[in-house]
Amino acid sequence: MYNMDKLYEAVADRGPVCVGLDTAAEYVPPLERGSAASDAAAVLAYNKALIDATIDAAACYKVQIAYYEAMGLAGLGVYAETLRCIRDRGALVIADIKRGDIADTARRYAQAHFQGDFEADFVTLSPYMGMDSVEPWVSCAEESGKGAFVLMRTSNGGMRDFEYLELKPPPGTDNAAPFRLYDAVGAKLSALAEARPGRHGYGAFGAVVGADPKSGAEREEAAAIRSRYANLFFLIPGYGAQGGAAEDAALLLRDGNGGVVNASRSILRAWTAELKAAGGACEGPGCEADNRFAAEAARRAAITMRDAIRAAGLVRPRAFH
16 A cells, blocks of 8 residues: 555545645744744744644645754754654655655665655655656655655746746647646656556655646646646645645645645744734734644644635545545
């Protein structure tokens, strides 16, 4: 059984929200940060509070390693402990590491992130050195059921610099629509998924496809991507702070599943939005928020996000059987 099968079942049970723990020390309530032994300790306590509060409202978690690397060795310890905490709670975790090297280097990266101190259930990969930067991860993943999400059509403004370059379509491809670089990635991943199908119709490796704001032709493009790559499970960034709405995310799901929608700052910083709405102070000595308040706000934000995406896709909650 692949981890992607487990992720499908988690979405069916708890909805498509992926909580992004891209946690900077400045996101922690000042009261908590000021009383902690270090910024690293403050981030770890904050992460644990948010995990406890959202564990039944999230399909999975995504932990961006850069936020922890920035804190040095102590930060990497927090990264490892955060991954361990999520997995000990029985939840799935995506290590957002965006690796993309080849041969033995890739195998070493896979060893580092599929086992040991930094073990995660999924990783993110960059495919732009070619499929030989992905294949070493596949062989390692097959032994353990692990998975990966490969960058395909991202949500950042610069995606059009490369991902939208038009290519000559492969023989037999429908020429009605442009064949772009991201389609070349999608076609390779779809073939990879077809060779290793899971029990719910998705391969062990999926794709990163962004939920940036869409209208008109862009909405049609998103629907076409979802239809064209039906056997790829999507990791969908861009929701919330990056401007993507529930309607944009729902376009990339299939009957409310087939993907997880990541939100980081809009959940991590939900407590500041609630305080501002109530006329309270978010910074300085006037801020009385603690981790409990922040965790409760994060929970409300995750549930609101889940319900909005379900409503946008006209999907009713249901348990997996």
